[in-house]
Amino acid sequence: MASITINGKKYEVDDNITVLEACRKMGIDIPTLCYDDRLEPHAACRLCLVEVKGKGKLETSCSLKVKDGMVIETHSERVMKTRKEILDLLFSNHPNDCLTCDKSGACKLQDYCFEYGVEMGTYEGEKKDYPMDYSNHFYTYDPNKCILCGKCVRVCSELQCTDAIGLEKRGFKTKVTTPFDLGLATSNCVSCGNCVAVCPVGALMPKRKERFRLWEVERVKTTCSYCGVGCQLELLVKGNKVVGVEPAKGKANNGLLCVKGRFGYSFINHPDRLKTPLIKKDGKFVEASWEEAYRLIVSKINEIKDKNGPEAFAGLTSARCTNEENYLFQKLFRAVIGTNNVDHCARL
């Protein structure tokens, strides 16, 4: 354990953690743009700077381990002024289009500019002017909005292990790009969207069919319905429609998703969805009420059971449905119809 002082208050903390982690544990909010607790500390955005007694320059708290006796100021005048300066620098080279940016409301740069009172970028001069990359089917990349925190690159490399994107060139010309700058569609990107999920600004954005503001949507945490990994995700809901998916941190996925879980949701509100029972009459399906459908099924079950007995029935339950539904399905066949002819696609 280490005994440290943060903003004049003493704390006992584990000695193998960073100052940022210690502060977060104690409920002290420190702004970060490049930090992600799943990644190696990067110290690129510099926003998490703090003042440490005895050190001349400000230190990035994300990469600084606590030490016994450390005295830290997280919101001193010097720290606040420096953070504001950093935000000013970032915003001076960022399009001022929050009014129409889809990220508005969930943009960390916007939030911190609000918090630190940065109304506009005061540094005049050259601004980035790159073409957008629309080539991926599921998301776009706008290098002009990119603040070079490097989270997308590190997630793609450290967690997703695809290494589709990297940082190229130096200084003002630094850019997140694909090999030979040929665009996302030509890279080995697998469209998992895990880069999009960690982008703190509007540089990497999902392509959306519906326009919405992020504060308009309700978020519902659930389990992905594709493969057996059981990734946790949030469905973004507007009206009675699923308009997006974002990863959630579950034990199995730790905030990652694949292309299907992340972007394969438009089947939910697809016009082809079955919306009413159908009964086949003269070889053609005719819309029916639930009562008509139930009546027909019940009469057929009774008729066939009387004539052929319960062993003439079979049911295929589903690996796509819930536990509760599978339980009821086999109960219907065993307890109500009276046969063990119930199986599902476990073998297929």
Place this chain on the structure above:
Amino acid sequence: MTNSIEEILNTDAIFVIGSNTTENHPVIGTVMKRAIKRGAKLIVADPRKIELAEYADVFLQVKPGTNIALLNGMMNVIINNDLHDKKFIEERTENFEEFKELIKDYTPDRVAKICGVKEEDIVKAALIYARAEKAGIYYAMGVTQHTTGTHAVMSISNLSLLCGNIGKESAGVNPLRGQNNVQGACDMGGLPADLPGYQKVFNPEVQEKFESLWETSIPNRAGLTIPEILDAAEKGDIKFIYIMGENPMVSDPDINHVRKALSNLDFLVVQDIFLTETAELADVVLPAASFAEKDGTFTNTERRVQRVRKAIEPVGDAKPDWQILMGLMNRLGYNKKYLHPSEIMEEIRRVVPQYGGITYDRIEEEGIQWPCPDIDHPGTKYLHKDTIARGKGLFMAIDHRQSAEVVDSEYPFIFTTGRVLYHYHTRTMTGRVEGLNKLSPRSYVEINEVTANKLGISHGEKVRLTSRRGSIITWAKVTDIVDENVLFMPFHFAEGAANYLTNTKLDSIAKIPELKVAAVRLEKLGS
């Protein structure tokens, strides 16, 4: 899985056999790649040069249907190098001597010929696995969908027992389950011989327990599996089939046979979210709610029971499957009513020992891994911890057997199937997602470039594939991912469906069809 997904990170050796993990379980694929970056060794055995093969310390491009020979060969090397875990074998297993006797015959040079791989690679793979402190085996349908599938799983179990790689963290036997809730559907008794919790239908005590809870009598003779059901339907013995959320007209072997069977019924009910190829054949189609429109739970491949939450109202007049089923049960005179799926889970807890401690309240934040016998139990991270579940780990002496169908002059290629990253099963869902269809628009067959050259087939042209059961037209993908005598097709597509060709021959124990090996003929179209 005997282990948990996060345990992969700390494993010393990963042995992937018959699983294209990065495409079929993509997020588990990322964990494996992270483990490799941290220093874990990787062995890959697959008929295709899959993405993971690029990361492998040793890649064994086995001939389809030779997994048992390969595993036996590896175990031969391990025993001959005296690398087996004698203490573990002595204390926690049985039948080792008989097994050891059989393994003697599987010398690496013999196995190399059967599997079509290099002898030194078998040795290398065996040494990597045996020398690792913690080694995990990860497999999927590439192991199970064979007439010898069950035996191949037993061979995998042999390998893990031989090196004591079971019952500990990051080391075990890990089937990667393909569908979101295939684990749960099995747990809940969606199997013809198993009531919920794998309790056998023919066990009188079990029968009595369920009859008293359900207040009705239940049959005690094991039922039929899907392939048997379809056979019985074709013969006219089964008259009525109720299919919930499944599309056998694309997913099952020999689609012509499936069509005949389903068309021969007196009555077919299909309950789904779309009018699938199977629903087209139904007499009544019932509209079900999607996963976003209902509450419930799914159990993932690591046995974790997790919540599914309703986000929107069901579209149109669709209803959650549980409500449809309850409505039907009630109309058939069984009056039990549930107001919410959590009430069904309460009933499940009472009959399924592994789910005894699982309640909606407890899994609100994070899912729990079964077995979880009571409300105070934290769940089980990995299985067989102090003792093997059955008492002693049983070594099985298992010989290699060739696939039901082998190549001949008329059908000279080995045909095997699988999935791609951008589609899911029969495309009922992913087929309706624009971007996914742009990335993977149509059915195709992977052909080695040497084979393609011999037959004058170029990349992207239409070809005909014919097996003893059917014939399809699809597009050629010329690649070096498969060997010269092997053809691979994704089975997702209804048009040019791979399953017109596949074999219905079953594994005699698990009744799984041999979807991974059929003999086919390949023709340039118009020739």
